[in-house]
Amino acid sequence: MNHSERAHASLSASGASRWLACPPSVRLSEQYEETTSVFAKEGTFMHELSELYLSHELKHITKAQLNKKLKQMKQNEFYNTEIERAVKTYVDVVTEKMNEARASSKDPLILIEERVDFSPYVPDGFGTGDVILIYGDRLEVIDLKGGKGVKVSAVENPQMQLYALGALNNFGVLYDTQKILMTIVQPRLDNISTDEMQVEELLEWAENEVKPKAELAFKGEGDFMAGEHCRFCKVKATCRARAEENLKLACMDFQKPPLLTDDEVVEVLTSIDQLLNWAKDVQEYAFAMAMNENKQWPGMKLVEGRGSRKYSDENAVVEALTAAGYDRDVIYKKSLNTITTLEKELGKKAFQELLGSLITKAPGKIKLVPEEDKRPEIKASPEADFQ
Ligand code: SF4
Structure with a gap:
């Protein structure tokens, strides 16, 4: 499947935390065009790469087909060793879970990139589960998150719960599912987050929370509510x-x-x-x-900021300075690549082996944050500010 062409429902699973909190946001947003950020495109590429590896893992494609496609994908603007490593980490987690499913059940159902339908609860509601495993009395949904900005938790995550609901709706009658497992793998933040619930809990949530809110959202009704989800x-x-x-x-x-x-x-x-x-x-x-x-905002105008100087031709600069007798030390500066760049280039393991003992960490700047923040509290001393 071409992931960028994945269909999007107006009441999407990925937007569920927003429309559950603020149902009228769905219709109000319709006047704006769908745009795709560079981060979303990068995420799409990561999904496509992981699907390729998993298809091979599941023997849907041969090694030769894998290599041929991989060669093409390596030409993609988003391909680099860091992305490759992140995708491999995700694929390893999924492979391990697939093996567990195979070990605990004779006929596990293993699906990748499966369209699931939760329309009995959400008008026109459907989505695509990255990985769905159904084995024994369990149904597990696994989702790859490519972002490296904010950690995404699987705990009480409505997107994951809707995928599980859709999978249950599609395949529930065929299996005796009792327990729902939901896992988010966000390899670039070393984040693997899981949650679990009983089927009855999921259905109760769907009936009492999702269904009424989805109906309001579909009709463009309900109360506006601002919060984190506005992002x-x-x-x-x-x-x-x-x-x-x-x-x-x-x-x-x-x-x-x-x-x-x-x-x-x-x-x-x-x-x-x-x-x-x-x-x-x-x-x-x-x-x-x-x-x-060209919108004219009353009382506002566009102005040009201070420009910054730059060389129009770096080679010509070097030639001019060399011809004038300046030393290389004056012309060039030598500097080490940053820790982040080297870690990205070498990979975390090699970086740690080679340079681990040479890295020190200065204490972070002290901040005042809400007490729910996960970091441990420190006691301030008046001198600390002046060290
Ligand atoms: S309150 Fe937030 S989620 Fe609701 S419509 Fe306004 S910006 Fe969107």
Whole structure:
């Protein structure tokens, strides 16, 4: 399957955390075109590469077919050794799980890139499960996440639960499934996250949570609700509900007393990331409209920033300086590649073997974060700031 051509349902599994929280976002977003970011394209490539390896693993293609296709894929703009290693890590995890399924059941069902249908709960609802394993009393869905920005958890993840629901709907009658396992593999962040639930729990969630919200979303009804899920909403820059939520901070009653209370300071601190993200989204949207569509925003104008100087011809610069008698040390600077670059080039294992003992880590900058943050608390000392 060409992954970039995977069909997308309007109530998609990948958008479920958004439309479950904010049902009217689905219809409101329809006026905006579907766009594909470079990260999404890279993710698509990783899925295609993993499908190739898994197809060989499952003997759907021969070694010669694998190598031929691999040769083509290595020409892709997204192919590099880091992506290759990440995909291999995912393929290893899936292979291990497939072997476990084979060991514990005589006739496991192993599917890759399978379209699943959860339309009994979500109008026109379907999606594509990366890997589905059904064996014994278990149904497992495995999903590859190619991103390296934010760790994605499988715990109570509605996308994974909808894939499981779809798989259960497609194949449930053929098997005596009792237990649902859901695994996200995000190799570039060393993240393997799993969750499990009983079939009854999944069906109860589908009936009581998904079905009513999906109906509202399909009809464009329900209440707007801003939150973390707005990050992937197409109307995030101009949505009034999100603006009002963020502007609540600006409307805090700062009249009396003259100094903020501790609770008010904490309210500002805990809202700041969301507020900054929202402000950045509005800024990017307004800029794109002004640049690309000549939009005139009242009281605003486009100006040119300070340009930066650069050489028009680096070879000519070297020639001119050499001819003028300047030494190579003046012309060039030598510098080591960064730790990240070398780790990427060598691979984590070789990097650790060769350079592990030569890497030191300076303590990170101390930050004030909400107490739910997973990092352990440290005790501040007044001197720490001045060391
Ligand atoms: S930006 Fe947030 S609140 Fe507004 S429609 Fe989208 S998901 Fe809902």
